[in-house]
Amino acid sequence: MSAVVRVGVVGVGIMGADHVERLAGRIAHAELVAVADPDEVRAKELASHHDGVRSTGDALELITSDDVDAVVLASPGFVHEEQVLACLAAGKPVLCEKPLTMDSESSLRIVRADREVEAATGRPLVQVGFMRRFDPEYARLRSVLAGGSLGRTLLLHNVHRNASVPNPDFRSEMIVRDSLVHEVDVARFLFGEEVVSVQVLSPAPTSLAAAGVIDPQVALFTMAGGGIVTNEVFVNSQVGYEVRCEAVAERGSVVIGRPSSGAYSTALAMDGVGQWGGTVPADYRERFATAYDLEVQAWVDSVRAGTSVGPTAWDGYAATAVSTAGMASLASGERVPVDLVDPLTLSQNASSTKEPS
Ligand SMILES: NC(=O)c1ccc[n+]([C@@H]2O[C@H](COP(=O)([O-])OP(=O)(O)OC[C@H]3O[C@@H](n4cnc5c(N)ncnc54)[C@H](O)[C@@H]3O)[C@@H](O)[C@H]2O)c1
Ligand SMILES: O[C@H]1[C@H](O)[C@@H](O)[C@H](O)[C@@H](O)[C@H]1O
Numbered sequence: 001m002s003a004v005v006r007v008g009v010v011g012v013g014i015m016g017a018d019h020v021e022r023l024a025g026r027i028a029h030a031e032l033v034a035v036a037d038p039d040e041v042r043a044k045e046l047a048s049h050h051d052g053v054r055s056t057g058d059a060l061e062l063i064t065s066d067d068v069d070a071v072v073l074a075s076p077g078f079v080h081e082e083q084v085l086a087c088l089a090a091g092k093p094v095l096c097e098k099p100l101t102m103d104s105e106s107s108l109r110i111v112r113a114d115r116e117v118e119a120a121t122g123r124p125l126v127q128v129g130f131m132r133r134f135d136p137e138y139a140r141l142r143s144v145l146a147g148g149s150l151g152r153t154l155l156l157h158n159v160h161r162n163a164s165v166p167n168p169d170f171r172s173e174m175i176v177r178d179s180l181v182h183e184v185d186v187a188r189f190l191f192g193e194e195v196v197s198v199q200v201l202s203p204a205p206t207s208l209a210a211a212g213v214i215d216p217q218v219a220l221f222t223m224a225g226g227g228i229v230t231n232e233v234f235v236n237s238q239v240g241y242e243v244r245c246e247a248v249a250e251r252g253s254v255v256i257g258r259p260s261s262g263a264y265s266t267a268l269a270m271d272g273v274g275q276w277g278g279t280v281p282a283d284y285r286e287r288f289a290t291a292y293d294l295e296v297q298a299w300v301d302s303v304r305a306g307t308s309v310g311p312t313a314w315d316g317y318a319a320t321a322v323s324t325a326g327m328a329s330l331a332s333g334e335r336v337p338v339d340l341v342d343p344l345t346l347s348q349n350a351s352s353t354k355e356p357s
Pocket of ligand 2: 162178179182235284
């Protein structure tokens with residue numbers, strides 16, 4: 001087992017900068033050595049806060065450099081394919097932020113490439129940043145449902161609200177590909193099954209979204225075993241970060257993300273925006289701080305041990321395939337089947353929907 005993993009972070013916008021702070025300050029057995037961003041001023045400024053960390057404008061230089069053992073990718077989704085494949089070619093473990101890529105075909109190319117690495121070396125190198133699997137509340141919910149005492153899981157009801165979105169180009173499609181994709185992974189994680197169809201409904205939008213943006217959206221997933229998942233995604237709620245999940249099973253229901261769960265309080269307009277006996281988290285960095293820490297620590301530990309953990313390339317592909325169907329449904333309003341390759345046609349067996357250890 002290596003003593004310390006030397007990590008490079010690619011893309012240092014909102015999420016990348018957050019990962020830089022945790023790698024530099026809170027993650028054991030990791031050494032942050034380099035950051036890369038085409039915005040070289042941003043990269044240099046961030047690196048200047050950390051002794052011994054260098055910056056570059058060239059992501060591929062960082063990925064292939066000898067001083068980097070493993071890579072965190074927090075660049076935009078449309079460059080993930082090139083950068084993940086570069087990590088695989090260099091033999092470097094990569095924690096790639098969600099979404100794995102922007103369409104099914106490119107995600108499948110990554111699955112195939114990672115399977116080839118696994119066949120040659122005995123371990124895959126890609127972990128996808130679906131951090132909710134590491135959130136203590138989601139992990140507990142998964143273990144309660146998988147434990148079987150409540151019988152079969154019948155329904156999930158998900159709510160996912162952002163106060164606003166920082167990017168003015170955050171269009172209707174990004175609500176499916178960037179936001180709803182978390183609910184896709186939650187559904188797969190909690191049911192332990194694939195999503196087989198998706199329908200995206202478009203309510204009359206809030207006047208506070210950018211012109212032409214359909215926000216909120218309601219998406220319905222049908223699971224392979226017949227379960228149904230309802231999802232509200234609302235990225236201009238004006239309040240704060242609200243992520244809730246209620247599971248309905250044969251002999252009971254479980255809800256996480258409510259004030260009574262103790263983690264934080266939710267928002268009710270009657271007591272004033274953003275308050276109801278407590279404070280609504282501002283955004284995902286606050287709500288999921290522990291989940292990100294556990295995710296990155298588990299990844300570093302797996303890199304040191306030469307193993308793998310958490311959401312796989314297959315999980316990233318399966319989620320992207322649902323997003324791809326979701327985009328078609330957003331356009332048509334119809335229920336659209338999810339087109340997923342048979343995992344048995346791939347070189348190794350799929351290891352989807354595994355609980356993080
Ligand atoms: N897991 C989560 O909860 C979560 C939260 C936020 C964002 N994300 C994901 O993290 C990624 C980044 O999102 P963000 O909100 O930080 O975006 P952002 O726009 O704030 O930052 C993106 C950064 O990437 C840089 N960049 C652009 N092209 C690049 C390239 N070719 N190589 C390297 N860097 C490049 C940009 O200059 C910018 O600094 C996305 O995949 C997003 O979906 C995940
Ligand atoms: O990229 C972000 C991120 O994934 C957040 O977790 C989600 O709440 C946002 O809606 C999305 O835009």
